[in-house]
Structure formats: C-alpha cells, structure tokens
Amino acid sequence: MEPRKEGADARAAIYTRVSKDLTLEGLAVGRQLKDCLALARRKGWRVLDEKFEDNDISAAGGKHRPAYLRLRALMEAGGVDVVVVYSADRLHRNPRELEDWIDLASATGINIHSATNGHIDLSNPDGRTMARVVTAFAAGEVEKTKMRILRKHLELAEAGAWPGQKCYGYTADAQIIPEEAAVIRELAARVLHGEGLNAIARDLGARGIPTARGASWRAASIRNILMSPRIAGLRVHRGKVSAKGQWSAIVSEETSLMLRNRFAPGRATGQIGGPRKHLLTGLLVCSKCGTGMVKCVNGKSKKESYRCPRNVGAAACGGTTIVAAETKAWLAEAAFQFQDARVVGQTEATSEWLEQTGALDARLEEIAADYAVGAIGRSEWQAARAAIERAKSALPVPIVRPRELTTGAMLRSTWDSMAVSVQRAVLDDVFVKVVVMPRRQATGAKSFDARRLVPEWKQ
Ligand SMILES: [Zn+2]
Numbered sequence: 001m002e003p004r005k006e007g008a009d010a011r012a013a014i015y016t017r018v019s020k021d022l023t024l025e026g027l028a029v030g031r032q033l034k035d036c037l038a039l040a041r042r043k044g045w046r047v048l049d050e051k052f053e054d055n056d057i058s059a060a061g062g063k064h065r066p067a068y069l070r071l072r073a074l075m076e077a078g079g080v081d082v083v084v085v086y087s088a089d090r091l092h093r094n095p096r097e098l099e100d101w102i103d104l105a106s107a108t109g110i111n112i113h114s115a116t117n118g119h120i121d122l123s124n125p126d127g128r129t130m131a132r133v134v135t136a137f138a139a140g141e142v143e144k145t146k147m148r149i150l151r152k153h154l155e156l157a158e159a160g161a162w163p164g165q166k167c168y169g170y171t172a173d174a175q176i177i178p179e180e181a182a183v184i185r186e187l188a189a190r191v192l193h194g195e196g197l198n199a200i201a202r203d204l205g206a207r208g209i210p211t212a213r214g215a216s217w218r219a220a221s222i223r224n225i226l227m228s229p230r231i232a233g234l235r236v237h238r239g240k241v242s243a244k245g246q247w248s249a250i251v252s253e254e255t256s257l258m259l260r261n262r263f264a265p266g267r268a269t270g271q272i273g274g275p276r277k278h279l280l281t282g283l284l285v286c287s288k289c290g291t292g293m294v295k296c297v298n299g300k301s302k303k304e305s306y307r308c309p310r311n312v313g314a315a316a317c318g319g320t321t322i323v324a325a326e327t328k329a330w331l332a333e334a335a336f337q338f339q340d341a342r343v344v345g346q347t348e349a350t351s352e353w354l355e356q357t358g359a360l361d362a363r364l365e366e367i368a369a370d371y372a373v374g375a376i377g378r379s380e381w382q383a384a385r386a387a388i389e390r391a392k393s394a395l396p397v398p399i400v401r402p403r404e405l406t407t408g409a410m411l412r413s414t415w416d417s418m419a420v421s422v423q424r425a426v427l428d429d430v431f432v433k434v435v436v437m438p439r440r441q442a443t444g445a446k447s448f449d450a451r452r453l454v455p456e457w458k459q
Contacts, residue, residue, distance in 0.1 A: 008044035010081040015071055017054040032086035035115040040084055043113075048080065075108050083112045098135045102128055157237030160245045168212040168225050174247035181250045183209060184231055187222055188251050192258055193406045194422030195414050197222050227263050232256030279328055279420050280306055280434075283427060287437045287454070291316040295324065306436070322436050326448035331455075332415055332423070335430040336408030338457060343407050353395060360392045432456040 016032040033053075040047050052067040074080050105111065112131075162174040169180045183204070190200055197219035204217040211217055225231065233249030234241045234256065251259075278295040286293055286308035293306040303323050310318025364385060371381035411426060418426070435454040 010043075010045045011079070012040045012043075012045035012047050012082045012084050013050070013052055013071055013074060013080045014040065014047060015052040015067065015083060015085045017065075017067075032115070035086060036084045039113060039115045045082060045084075050074075072104060075104060075110050078108065080110065083110060084115060085112060086115050098131060102131070154237065157235055157242040160235045160243035162245065162247050163230070163235070166212070167228070167230065169231055169250050170247070176248055176250060180212070184225060184250050187226055188255050188259060189406050190410070191222070191226060191262065192255070193411065194418050194425050196417065196419075199414065199417060223263055226259045229256050229260070277420065278306075279424055279427070280324070280331070283424070283431060283434055284322070284327070285433045285435050286317065286320040287435045288319045289315055289317040293320065293322075293436060296321075298323070320436050320438060322439075322452060323448055327453065330448075330450050330453060331427060331431070331434060333412075334455065335427055336412045336415075338408075338430045339406060339411055340408035356395055357392060360388050360395075364388050430458055432458055 014033060014036040016036065037047065050070075052071045054065045054067045071080075071083065075083070101112075164172070166172040169184050170176060187200065191197070200222060201217035201219055209217075211221060215221075229236050229241050230245070231250045232253045232255065233245045233247055234253065235243045235245040237243075281294055282292040284293040284306050285291070289308060291308050294309050296305055296307050297303070298305040298307075298321060301323070304325065305321050305323050306327065307321040308318050309316045367376065367381055367384045367388075370376045371378065376384075415423065433456050435456070437452040437454060439452065440449065
C-alpha cells in the first residue's frame with residue numbers, strides 16, 4: 001500500500017509507555033508525551049484525543065499492554081495516519097513483535113515517527129533494517145537487564161538473604177511470630193507422627209486458630225507451610241536450598257528434611273512401595289527360629305493371626321502363631337505409654353540442662369562479686385571464669401525431636417484414623433522388634449496372653 005500522507009492535517013496517535021526495565025529509567029510518561037507533542041506540532045499534525053499510554057509494564061515479556069493493542073486496532077481500522085513514539089524501542093522491544101509491526105505498517109501504510117531517533121520508515125527496506133537494528137539493541141538491553149536481575153537474585157540467595165515477603169510464622173522483615181511458630185511446631189510434630197492433613201486442618205479450625213490470611217485451614221496450606229525450608233532458616237533458590245538463611249529457624253533442619261521427604265512425590269504415605277496392608281508383618285519375630293511372622297487366618301479358630309511362615313527349604317520353623325487383633329491393641333497401648341515416658345524423659349533432660357547451666361551462671365556471678373569486693377584478684381577471677389565457661393560449653397545441649405513432643409494421648413486419640421502404614425511408622429519408632437514366645441500349655445489356644453510378647457524397645 002502507498003504510504004499515507006503525512007501532511008499538515010495528518011491524524012497522529014502518540015504512544016507512551018513507562019517500563020520497569022531499567023535501561024531507559026527516568027523517562028516518565030509526561031516527559032515522553034511532551035517530546036512527542038513537540039514533534040507533532042513541528043510537523044503540523046493533528047494529535048488524536050485518545051491517549052495510548054501503557055504504564056509500568058514491560059513489552060519484553062508477553063504481558064498485557066492494552067494501549068498498544070488498541071493502537072494496533074486503530075491502525076488496522078484506518079483511524080490514524082501516523083504514529084509518534086518517544087523512541088522506537090518503546091514500541092516493540094522484541095524482534096518478533098517488530099516483524100508483526102512491519103507487516104502491519106506495510107499493510108496500512110502507516111509510519112512510526114520517533115521523537116528521539118527521527119523518522120523510521122517501515123515502508124522501505126532501509127527503514128526496516130534501521131528498525132530491526134534499534135529493536136535488536138533494545139532486546140539486547142532487556143536481556144542484559146534480565147541477567148543483572150537474575151545475578152542479583154542469585155547473589156542474595158547465596159548470601160541467605162530473607163526473601164522479603166511475609167509468610168506464616170514470620171513477619172515481612174523476618175521476625176518470628178511466636179503464636180504462628182508454635183502452630184508450625186505442632187503441625188510438624190503431628191505430621192511426622194502420621195496424622196492426616198485434613199484431620200489436622202479440621203482441628204485447627206475447631207480451635208479457632210487463624211491462618212496468615214484469616215482463611216480456613218486446608219490440607220494444602222499445611223503442606224505448603226511444612227514443605228518450605230524457610231521454617232528451618234534455609235534460603236531456597238530455584239527450588240533448591242541455596243544457603244543458610246540470615247533469619248532464625250522455627251524447626252530444626254533435621255525436622256524440615258523429614259517433612260520434605262514425607263511430602264515428596266510418590267511418598268504420600270511416608271512408605272516406600274505400596275501401602276502396607278498388615279500392621280505387624282516383619283515386626284513380630286518367631287522366638288523359635290527368629291523369622292519375621294506373616295499375616296494368616298488361623299486354621300482352627302478362623303481368627304486373623306500372625307504366624308511363623310513354614311517355607312519349604314527356608315529356615316522358618318512355622319511353629320509360632322498369635323492372634324492379630326489383641327496383639328495389635330496391646331502393642332499400640334504399649335507404644336502410647338512408651339511415648340509418654342519419652343516426652344517426660346525429654347522434659348527432664350531439658351530441665352536438667354537448664355538447671356546445670358543456671359548453676360554455672362550463678363557461680364559466674366558469685367566470682368564476679370568476689371572480684372568486685374576484692375576477695376579475689378583479677379587473674380584468679382579470670383581463671384575461674386574461663387573454667388566455668390568451659391564447663392558450660394561442655395554440657396550436652398538436649399536436642400528436641402518432634403517425636404519427643406508427641407504424647408501418648410495424642411497418638412491414642414488419632415490411632416484409629418491413621419493409615420496402616422502410619423500406624424506402623426509409630427510402632428517402628430518405638431519397637432526394634434517384638435519377639436513372640438511359644439504358647440503356654442496352661443492357657444488355651446483361644447486366650448490372648450500378653451506375656452508371650454517380648455518387645456525390644458527403641459531408645
Ligand atoms: Zn519360627
């Protein structure tokens with residue numbers, strides 16, 4: 001098509017854009033508009049009332065630019081004779097877009113005038129080459145800016161900088177929110193003990209505990225919180241832990257790792273392989289031959305039982321059988337009580353540590369007072385102080401593990417709703433194995449005798 005007339009009465013559309021890209025920073029829309037209007041005035045063009053202004057949006061990504069699209073539509077409809085932009089790369093910062101524009105310009109005969117780099121004529125080969133060069137440079141600038149930003153992000157990630165936003169447990173400036181941190185620790189303990197996410201969400205809702213946004217708790221929101229290494233004070237970059245963060249942890253790195261493993265794809269039940277069908281298979285061991293017992297139905301009583309397998313050629317003797325239901329119930333209750341003892345033990349270890357460090361701190365104060373009143377000399381005081389500090393740092397700090405925070409009562413109340421694989425995880429956390437002794441003659445085949453179960457406890 002023939003180029004449109006660009007005479008005194010040509011209709012001109014002015015396109016302005018403020019971009020977040022740093023390359024042409026500082027050129028506000030007002031400034032761009034002023035320069036474009038000056039050019040139109042010099043040429044004697046009639047500037048359309050309609051404003052084509054995209055604000056704070058980069059053309060580099062495929063983002064939505066309403067004014068740009070409106071302008072294109074107007075050109076296609078023949079509603080404008082000439083387009084004025086501040087500089088050509090404002091209009092099309094990526095080469096693919098420019099080619100569209102060249103097609104459009106040659107189809108409509110409408111030219112782009114730039115207030116900074118002069119007239120760009122897309123209707124002839126030289127003009128197009130010029131536009132392509134300008135665009136290629138602009139695209140290069142965008143790419144460089146992107147690289148700079150990526151490098152900056154990487155630098156921050158490697159330095160363990162706080163990512164910036166508020167998240168559950170932390171304020172926007174990385175301060176721990178105590179109430180939310182307490183909820184996170186509870187969530188971690190309950191999940192690691194196999195409680196279902198939906199059940200936990202319901203419980204939090206029933207207790208009136210708010211989420212970060214005041215919405216109701218969902219399984220996904222709990223999973224997202226617990227899967228984030230941020231709660232263990234770890235910085236993540238591109239989905240991987242990149243550094244120790246410069247903020248305080250809410251849970252230990254060990255706990256965070258266990259939680260992430262628990263939620264890893266394909267580990268929905270925390271169990272490798274398919275879901276476990278029989279709770280005690282392999283945990284119960286035949287006392288006669290040491291083989292792991294398997295689920296079966298007792299030939300006489302027709303009750304579900306565990307027995308030593310009698311495999312031809314194998315070492316298994318097939319000589320021991322025990323009824324399933326009562327054994328399960330007895331072991332579960334034993335596990336709950338063991339867990340309670342563990343929690344008490346943990347509390348005792350912690351208070352013992354606090355007591356010992358407290359005593360040493362008191363001793364430090366005493367010798368400082370002795371020195372202050374002249375009862376001992378400076379060198380004596382320094383020597384005594386050093387000895388006490390050494391004793392303090394030699395005290396083993398008790399490590400609190402999530403399992404040591406879960407009471408037997410918590411387990412007992414949720415036991416029946418747990419998946420078999422989760423129940424087994426609880427038992428595995430308590431028992432190394434449970435040896436099953438032979439049936440005694442005095443008790444009959446039908447009655448359950450707990451004395452036949454000899455657990456080997458885990459520490
Ligand atoms: Zn056996």
